[in-house]
C-alpha cells in the first residue's frame with residue numbers, strides 16, 4: 363500500500379461498530395482502511411501484556427476473562443483513552459477488549475419506534491441473526507461446561523424467587539425482561555475473550571482488500587462543504603500531512619465511540635457552534651476547521667444516556683468472595699491458575715458477573731422503565747462497609763435503570779480537547795430516581811426470607827432513599843453511553859450525517875435510547891444493520 367493511495371471506505375475506530383462495518387464492507391469487495399488509535403490486545407492480535415503466572419502460555423490480560431476486575435486496579439492502565447474523562451477502551455476492540463463481556467441478544471424493544479428508532483429499523487432479526495451466527499453467547503464459559511463460583515447467583519435466586527421472578531436462559535428468550543433472572547451470558551469463546559476481535563476482525567484481516575493501521579490517531583475528516591474527501595491523521599506516512607484520501611465515490615465511517623465520534627465531528631466543523639468554537643480556539647486543531655460558512659449545525663453530543671446504577675453489598679455464609687479479585691493478577695489461587703492454564707477451565711474462564719435479572723416498573727408519568735440487576739462475588743473497594751463484616755462472604759448486586767428512562771445528559775469537549783460529559787445523564791429527571799428508589803427497596807425488602815443474608819452497604823442506619831439520594835455522582839455511571847449522535851437527530855436512517863454526502867457514523871452514539879441490557883449486543887446488531895443500509899445506499903463506491 364503506497365502512501366496517499368485512496369480507499370473506498372475509511373473506517374475510524376476498531377471497536378465493535380468499526381470492526382463489523384469494516385468486515386462487512388471488505389466482504390462486499392470494497393477497498394477498506396480501518397484506522398485505530400490504540401495497539402494490539404489479545405495474544406492472537408500481537409498483544410503481550412499478561413500476568414507472570416501465565417508467562418509462556420500465549421495469554422494476555424485481555425484474553426483471560428477472570429482478570430476483568432484488574433482493569434481497574436492495574437498500575438499501568440495503557441488501555442484507557444487518555445483524553446476521555448470516563449472509562450473508554452483505546453486499543454483494538456475498543457470497549458469489547460476491556461469490558462466484562464456480558465452479552466445480551468437484543469429484544470424487539472431495543473429497536474422499537476417507542477425507543478426512538480425509525481420504523482425502517484424495527485425488523486432487526488435478520489441483523490441480530492447475522493451477529494449471532496458470527497458470535498454466539500454462552501452462560502457457561504468454562505471449557506468443561508461447568509459453572510464456577512456460583513454462590514452469589516444461588517443466594518440471589520432465592521431472594522428473587524420470593525419476589526415472583528422466574529428462572530430463564532436469558533438469551534433464549536430476549537423479549538422476556540420482566541420478573542426474570544438467569545445466569546450471566548458472555549461473548550467469550552473457549553474460555554477466552556472472544557467478541558468482535560476474535561471473529562469479525564479475523565475475517566476482515568484475511569482479505570487483501572482490507573488494510574488495518576493501528577496506533578494511528580484520526581484528528582478530523584477533510585471536507586469541501588458536504589463532500590468528504592479524506593481523513594486527517596497524525597501519521598504522515600499515510601499521505602501528505604497525514605491525510606488519507608477517498609476514491610471519487612468513497613465514504614468515511616466514524617466508529618470511534620460515544621465520546622470520541624462527537625469529538626471528530628466537532629473537529630470537522632460539525633456540531634453545535636459552542637463546541638466548534640472551542641476547536642477554533644485550539645492552536646493545533648483550529649487551522650484544520652473548514653471555513654465558518656461550511657460549519658454544519660447539528661445536535662452532536664446532546665440526548666446522551668447511560669444507565670444510572672446503584673451498588674448494594676451483602677454478606678452470606680455460603681459466599682466465596684474470591685478475595686475480592688485482588689489476587690488474580692499477582693497471586694491467583696494455584697489450583698485455579700493451573701486449571702485455567704491447562705484447559706481454559708475453572709473460575710478464571712469467566713468474568714466476575716454470575717447472575718442477571720430484570721423487572722419492569724410503571725412511572726407516575728405513564729412511562730415504563732426497565733430495571734436490570736447484576737450479581738457478582740466481591741465488591742468495589744469504595745463500597746466496602748466501614749463497620750466490621752466478614753470480608754470473605756461479600757457479594758454485590760448492582761441495580762441499573764435502562765430502557766425507558768427519561769434522564770439525558772450532554773457530551774462535549776473542553777479547552778484541552780478532552781472529551782467529557784458536560785451534563786451528566788443520571789437522574790436529571792426526578793421520576794427516574796423515584797423508580798430507582800422503589801427498585802432498590804424491592805430488592806432489599808425481604809432479605810430476611812433468605813436465612814443468613816445481610817445487607818452491609820448501605821448499613822442498617824441508612825434508609826434506601828437516603829442512600830440513593832446521597833449517592834456519589836461519580837459512581838452512578840455504567841460506561842454504557844449512547845445517543846450522542848442519535849439516529850434521526852445527527853444521522854439519518856442510513857446512518858449518514860445530515861447535510862453531508864458521504865459521512866456516516868456506526869457505533870453506540872447513534873443508538874437513540876438505552877437498550878434493556880448492557881449494550882454491546884445491541885451495538886453489534888446495530889452495526890450489522892447499518893452497514894447493510896450503507897452498502898444498499900445509492901451513490902457509493
Ligand SMILES: Cc1cc2nc3c(=O)[nH]c(=O)nc-3n(C[C@H](O)[C@H](O)[C@H](O)COP(=O)(O)OP(=O)(O)OC[C@H]3O[C@@H](n4cnc5c(N)ncnc54)[C@H](O)[C@@H]3O)c2cc1C
Pocket residue numbers: 374375376377378379380397398399400449450451452453454455456457458460461462463464465466578579580581617618619620622623626841842843868869870871879880881882883885
Ligand atoms: C469498563 C467497561 C465495562 C463494560 N462492560 C460491558 C459489558 O460487560 N457488556 C456490554 O455489553 N457492554 C459493556 N461495556 C460497554 C461496551 O464495551 C461499549 O458500549 C462498546 O464497546 C461501545 O462500542 P463502540 O463501537 O461504540 O465504541 P468503542 O468500543 O469505544 O470503540 C471505539 C474505538 O475507536 C477508537 N478511537 C477513538 N477515537 C479515535 C480516533 N480519534 N482515531 C482512531 N481511533 C479512535 C478507540 O481506540 C476504540 O478502539 C463496558 C464498557 C466499559 C468501559
